[in-house]
Amino acid sequence: MPTWANMLEFLKGDPAFFAKFVDMYPRFVLHRDVKQLIGVLLSTRSPDEGLFALPFPSPVAAHACADFISATPRTDGKDPLDPSTLSITSLNTTPPVTALFFPAARMMDVVPWWTITGRGLSSRAAEAALSSIANTPLAESPLPGPETPFTSPAHDALRARIAQLLNRAQRQGSPYVAAGDVHLYQTGMTAICAAHTALLHFRGTKTVMFNLPFHSTVHVFEYFGPGVQFFPLGTELAALETYLESEAAAGSPVQAIWTEIPSNPLLVTADLAALKALAMRFEAVLVVDDTIGSFANVDVLPEADVLVTSLTKSFSGYADVMGGNVVLNPSSKYYTYLATHFNGAMEEMFVADAETLLHNSADxxxxxxxxxxxxxxxxxxxxxxxxxxxxxxxxxxxxxxxxxxxxxxxxxxxxxxxxxxxxxxxxxxxxxxxxxxxxxxxxxxxxxxxxxxxxxxxxxxxxxxxxxxxxxxxxxxxxxxxxxxxxxxxxxxxxxxxxxxxxxxxxxxxxxxxxxxxxxx
The missing domain is CATH 3.90.1150.10 (Aspartate Aminotransferase, domain 1)
Incomplete structure (x- = not known):
């Protein structure tokens, strides 16, 4: 979007304008390799069916998307799709790809889930799948069983590097982080979704967002779970305390307080010590997203129970790969409980993406x-x-x-x-x-x-x-x-x-x- 006029065209959402993009941020505009793979997927269906398809790294992700877009009512306010118009197919590609087919006319009602959760197939996985199709004819395959975390030596080395960086030059009170406390996801938004989903099992009550986060973060809290109370200035500590008191008195104590250090885009830093005190008093989990501050610069683990980072940003640093992590603070009173709920769900980072993140983050x-x-x-x-x-x-x-x-x-x-x-x-x-x-x-x-x-x-x-x-x-x-x-x-x-x-x-x-x-x- 090199000019203000281009940005205004982008805001109109005209498909013809979006068709001009070669590449953009992959959660917002489908990557060229993903588009090519979608073309191959659609070639397996008759054009008369009027379908479109989105590829996912697992049946679990595809079914989660289908469940969301067909729910009645939908939590995002859009019209639900008829479940009978949806179909899910796993294919014999390497890596395995699961496709969700739906009416092409409903594209704009499906894409929000892809955009907000970040759980779509990565461009490198799409590239690898296309390469495998060139050698083996595309065919349907039985849906695989329950997923296990995507693992490789690169995943292990990446977890170890993140742990090592978190353990260097620590502030007083910061815990030792083991590589096993680092959980990897295909995007930063997937990491946020994974943390929020685990916390829903913790208490299933409202979430607090304290200061301005990345735009999609609040939507995760709005669309998945009982809702969010938003304190956008990041300085409303008295109002936050009053809210926490009222929720506790009503028998629905807040499950988690989230904050970004600092906020996006106004760069306000919340008083993390004060948030920690409130979180402890009301027994809420304190989650900190340090993406903008970056864990090279700031150490939030003396306060945070859970750390979330988009590895796509300065950790990778070269704008050519996506990823995210959730780190569980081993000194948190909630560590044992949370660790049982971070059991591989949504941990679907493709091997080549882990390898690229490992390579990029060396400097x-x-x-x-x-x-x-x-x-x-x-x-x-x-x-x-x-x-x-x-x-x-x-x-x-x-x-x-x-x-x-x-x-x-x-x-x-x-x-x-x-x-x-x-x-x-x-x-x-x-x-x-x-x-x-x-x-x-x-x-x-x-x-x-x-x-x-x-x-x-x-x-x-x-x-x-x-x-x-x-x-x-x-x-x-x-x-x-x-x-x-x-x-x-x-x-x-x-x-x-x-x-x-x-x-x-x-x-x-x-x-x-x-x-x-x-x-x-």
Whole structure:
């Protein structure tokens, strides 16, 4: 989405526009290899049937999708599909693929499950399946039995690496994490779904989301389970305490409190010590998503019972593979219970994806140091621009300049000779008007899209792109159409500053022109 106009076309959801995409974030737009595999799957059916298909790594995932889209009523408010119009077929590919067939006309009622849960077949699994079809004619095969976790030496090595990184430069009170406490999933959203599903077995009551998370996270809580109470500012501790008291008094104590460190896209850091105290008092599980802070920089395990991370982001760092993890804190009072519910369900990371994550993350600390430095320099420069007379920049959102800076810094790992922690790769910048934000975005010659933590700098009008129909509501949370989210990459700092200077000049010019028109009027 290289221009504001492209983004507006994206928001319309026109299939003809989406057909122009070669590739995009795979949960949002089907990867080319997945599309090709779908074409092969559809070739096994008559065109007269008017079907479409989505491939999954297991029958369990395919059936979960079918159950959700045919439920009456559907928790996402969409019209349910007639179960008689759905069919599930396992195929003799390597790796095994299970296809869910459904009426093509209902595509937009099925895709939300794929997008929100992240449980669709990965592009590398699709590529491997296509290769196997070239050597063996495609045929149906009996549905396999209950799944066991996808395992390989790469999975084992990846778990060990994550555990080792969590055990380095720990804060006081942080536990030793064994590789067996690390659970791997095919996407970050699948990791969130897995953790939430396990917690539903724990108590089956409402979830609290404390601060702004990734857009799809709240939908997981809304669509799967009894619901969510949302505290979007990440600072409403008194209101949270009152809510927890009322739920406990009503006999339905909250099952879990979730927070992201820091929030997305406003980079607010919740007071994790205070959340831990409330979680202990009301016997709720505290779940922390540290994707944006990144566990190279922050250590949340002295407080968190459960850690969730999207490995797709800065851990991988090269925007070419997806993955997620859930880490159970062995010192948590809930550890024994939770461990029994993390028994392989949804752990369907394809072997080649595990191998790629292992390869990419070999330089995780070195890359994170550069991401930290570049983002810090850019935030410093943008903050300076905000102080200049006539500047179109009004505010910068970054953990180091946030009002909640002390909460973030309390979670930072101690510096070592190997690595000094920083404030992460993500920041947001706010402009005086939508026109200035548009001019900035249209002239900011970096990559564009919803990803973050990559080797290349990425920009996105995050509130507009993800909350277009809710802009009035989210403005009360601090998100505005005038904001652009920036995920800073590994480019040279001087190169980045020159790129941003040019775009900021265009934003200033647009704002000056707007002021001139207002004067004439």
């Amino acid at each position: 995780y600390l070195a890359r994170t140091a550069v991401l930290n430095r570049n983002a810090q320099e850019l935030a410093k420069y943008l903050s300076h621009r905000a102080t200049l007379e006539g500047s179109s920049v009004t505010r910068v959102y970054y953990p180091q300049v946030a009002e909640t800076k002390e909460h973030y810094e309390a979670l930072m790992r101690p510096p070592t000779a190997e690595f000094t922690p920083g404030y992460g790769c993500l920041l947001s910048v706010e402009f005086t008007s939508v026109g200035a934000a548009k001019a900035f975005y249209d002239h900011l010659y970096v990559h564009n899209g919803p990803h973050l933590g990559a080797h290349l700098t990425l920009a996105l009008p995050h509130p507009k792109a993800l909350y277009d129909k809710e802009l009035e509501e989210v403005r009360e949370w601090g998100m505005k159409e005038e904001q652009i989210r920036i995920s800073v990459g590994l480019e040279e700092v001087a190169e980045l500053l020159i790129t941003f200077m040019f775009a900021l000049t265009k934003a200033d010019e647009a704002e000056a022109a707007r002021d001139l028109v207002k004067e004439k009027v």
